[in-house]
Amino acid sequence: MTIMDDIESRPAPQNDEKTIIYRHRIATRITHWIWAITLFFLLLSGLQIFNAHPQLYIGNQSGFEFENSVLSMRAMQAADGTVGGYTTVLGHSFDTTGVFGMSGPAGNPSYRGFPAWATLPSYQDLATGRVIHFFFAWLFSAAFLVWFASSLISGHLTRDILPSVADIRSLPRSIVDHLRFRFHHDGRYNGLQKLAYAGVLLVIFPLIIATGLTMSPGMNAAWPWLLDIFGGRQTARTIHFLCMAALVAFFVIHILMVIAAGPLNEMRSIITGWYRADKKNEEHSA
Numbered sequence: 001m002t003i004m005d006d007i008e009s010r011p012a013p014q015n016d017e018k019t020i021i022y023r024h025r026i027a028t029r030i031t032h033w034i035w036a037i038t039l040f041f042l043l044l045s046g047l048q049i050f051n052a053h054p055q056l057y058i059g060n061q062s063g064f065e066f067e068n069s070v071l072s073m074r075a076m077q078a079a080d081g082t083v084g085g086y087t088t089v090l091g092h093s094f095d096t097t098g099v100f101g102m103s104g105p106a107g108n109p110s111y112r113g114f115p116a117w118a119t120l121p122s123y124q125d126l127a128t129g130r131v132i133h134f135f136f137a138w139l140f141s142a143a144f145l146v147w148f149a150s151s152l153i154s155g156h157l158t159r160d161i162l163p164s165v166a167d168i169r170s171l172p173r174s175i176v177d178h179l180r181f182r183f184h185h186d187g188r189y190n191g192l193q194k195l196a197y198a199g200v201l202l203v204i205f206p207l208i209i210a211t212g213l214t215m216s217p218g219m220n221a222a223w224p225w226l227l228d229i230f231g232g233r234q235t236a237r238t239i240h241f242l243c244m245a246a247l248v249a250f251f252v253i254h255i256l257m258v259i260a261a262g263p264l265n266e267m268r269s270i271i272t273g274w275y276r277a278d279k280k281n282e283e284h285s286a
C-alpha cells in the first residue's frame with residue numbers, strides 16, 4: 001500500500017526513486033517488541049535457573065553418577081593443582097575460567113555455570129529466577145499466539161514468512177547478496193530472511209514453549225505425552241537450552257543485518273510501520 005510519494009523535490013532517475021510504504025502491521029510490531037523484551041528477561045532468568053544445576057543430559061536420568069551428560073560447566077582442579085572453570089561438551093573439556101564454571105574477581109571467585117553479569121538476579125537465587133522466568137514465559141507465549149492468529153488471518157504468515165519455491169530457488173543469490181552487504185529495499189523479505197524468520201517463529205518459538213511445558217510437573221500430569229514426544233524431561237531441558245542458544249545466535253545476526261540494511265529505515269518500519277522503499281518495486285510491498 002502506498003500513501004505518500006517521496007518528499008524530495010528534485011526529480012531522481014527512475015530506478016533511484018523512493019516511496020514510503022506501510023510495511024509492518026500493528027500486530028506484527030507490538031508482538032515483535034513484546035518478545036524482544038520478554039526474551040531478554042527469559043534469557044537472564046533462564047541462565048539463573050540453569051546455574052542451579054549447570055549440567056545437561058539426554059534421557060530421563062540426571063546426576064554426576066550417570067553417563068548421559070552432554071554439557072557441564074563446573075570448577076575443577078587441574079593436574080598442576082590450580083582450580084579453574086571447565087566446560088565439557090560431549091566429553092571434550094575446555095578451560096573457560098573467567099566465564100563458565102568459575103568467574104568473578106581472582107581473589108574471590110564464584111563457582112557457578114554462567115557468570116553474574118549473565119543472570120537475573122546476578123547473585124544465586126533460584127526462586128526469584130523462576131518467578132521472573134515463568135511470568136515472562138506466559139507473556140511471551142501469549143504474544144506468540146496473538147502473532148500466529150493475526151498473521152494467519154491477515155495472510156502475513158503465508159505471504160511474508162513461509163518461503164515460496166521461488167524464494168528457495170533464489171537462496172544462493174540471496175546468500176551472495178548478504179555476503180556482499182547488498183540489500184534490496186523493495187519492502188519484501190528476501191528468501192534468506194523468510195527462512196530465518198520462519199525458523200524462529202515456526203520452529204524455535206513453538207519448540208522452546210513446548211519443551212518448557214514438558215519440564216513443568218503440572219503439565220506432566222495433564223499432558224504426559226509431552227514427555228514421550230521429547231524423550232524425557234532431561235532431553236526436553238537440553239532442547240530448551242539449544243533453542244535458547246539458537247535464539248542468541250539469531251539475535252546477533254538479526255541486529256547486524258538491521259545495521260547493515262539501514263538502521264533508521266529498518267527501525268522506523270518495525271516501530272511505526274512505515275518504510276522507505278524503492279519505487280520501482282512498490283507493487284510488491286507487504
Ligand code: HEM
Nearest residue numbers: 028032035036039197200201251254255258266267269270
Ligand atoms: C530476541 C529478540 C528478537 C527476536 C526474536 C526478533 C525477531 C524478529 C522477527 C521474527 C521479525 C519478523 C517479524 C514478522 O514479520 O512477523 C523481526 C523483524 C524485525 N526486527 Fe526483530 N527480533 C528481536 C529483536 C530485535 C531488536 C532488538 C531490534 C532492533 C534493534 C529488531 C529489529 C527488527 C527490525 C527492524 C525488523 C524488520 C526487518 C525488516 O522489515 O526487514 N529486532 N524480528
